[in-house]
Amino acid sequence: MSFDANTGAVRSSSGTLHENHQLILEAIGRLSPTSVHEAGCGGGDHVANAQMLYPNINVTGGDRGFTQLELATQRHPQLAGKIGLQDITMPFSNQWPRADLVYTQAVIMHIHTAVSHLVALSNLVEQANEYVLLMENQQCHNFVADLTALHTGGHLKWPDLHIYQFESSIGARATLLSRQALELKNLKSDAQLRKGVKVSQRRLKRANEDSARGIFGFLTNLKT
Numbered sequence: 001m002s003f004d005a006n007t008g009a010v011r012s013s014s015g016t017l018h019e020n021h022q023l024i025l026e027a028i029g030r031l032s033p034t035s036v037h038e039a040g041c042g043g044g045d046h047v048a049n050a051q052m053l054y055p056n057i058n059v060t061g062g063d064r065g066f067t068q069l070e071l072a073t074q075r076h077p078q079l080a081g082k083i084g085l086q087d088i089t090m091p092f093s094n095q096w097p098r099a100d101l102v103y104t105q106a107v108i109m110h111i112h113t114a115v116s117h118l119v120a121l122s123n124l125v126e127q128a129n130e131y132v133l134l135m136e137n138q139q140c141h142n143f144v145a146d147l148t149a150l151h152t153g154g155h156l157k158w159p160d161l162h163i164y165q166f167e168s169s170i171g172a173r174a175t176l177l178s179r180q181a182l183e184l185k186n187l188k189s190d191a192q193l194r195k196g197v198k199v200s201q202r203r204l205k206r207a208n209e210d211s212a213r214g215i216f217g218f219l220t221n222l223k224t
Contacts, residue, residue, distance in 0.1 A: 001013070036057055039088045041083055133175070
């Protein structure tokens with residue numbers, strides 16, 4: 001694999017990369033973080049590929065599944081000491097490795113217990129120094145609305161939150177959170193994020209139910 005800084009594209013000589021994987025690797029190349037962490041790293045393929053493509057970047061990963069981490073170190077022995085047990089829905093731990101860029105790939109979309117996905121989003125922002133990249137199904141949660149509510153309610157550590165649509169060289173899309181303003185497409189609503197996506201009423205209904213369970217900030221005006 002190689003990253004072309006002029007085009008912002010990643011190319012693989014051994015075959016076609018999955019579009020999600022390619023987007024993650026291109027985001028790392030374009031944002032140029034000094035450290036990267038994958039929350040929910042599973043079998044460790046993304047962590048291993050990122051470390052191989054960007055050897056000067058400190059890459060780590062966490063997953064709540066012990067057997068997944070065992071598989072990761074079997075498949076990629078070089079990851080020993082770089083990956084560990086982490087449950088992103090637990091209260092934030094200062095033992096989690098901090099990174100300039102923290103990302104997820106198909107993790108938050110599966111969290112639908114109580115307000116756990118809101119806790120996870122808050123934790124991701126706290127763990128990240130500069131950026132959070134969400135490579136998720138865009139209909140499984142109201143990501144833009146939930147993140148905006150979390151920030152407005154004081155649940156995010158960053159003083160400023162910028163929400164962008166990040167696009168890969170082949171048109172795949174993800175949600176990028178940044179502490180600083182970037183020259184990318186601003187996301188103001190989930191409808192904007194989901195434009196062109198085949199509608200799943202089941203997923204949207206569940207997303208709305210999940211959002212409705214959140215109580216954001218400290219509400220003192222209790223009049224109905």
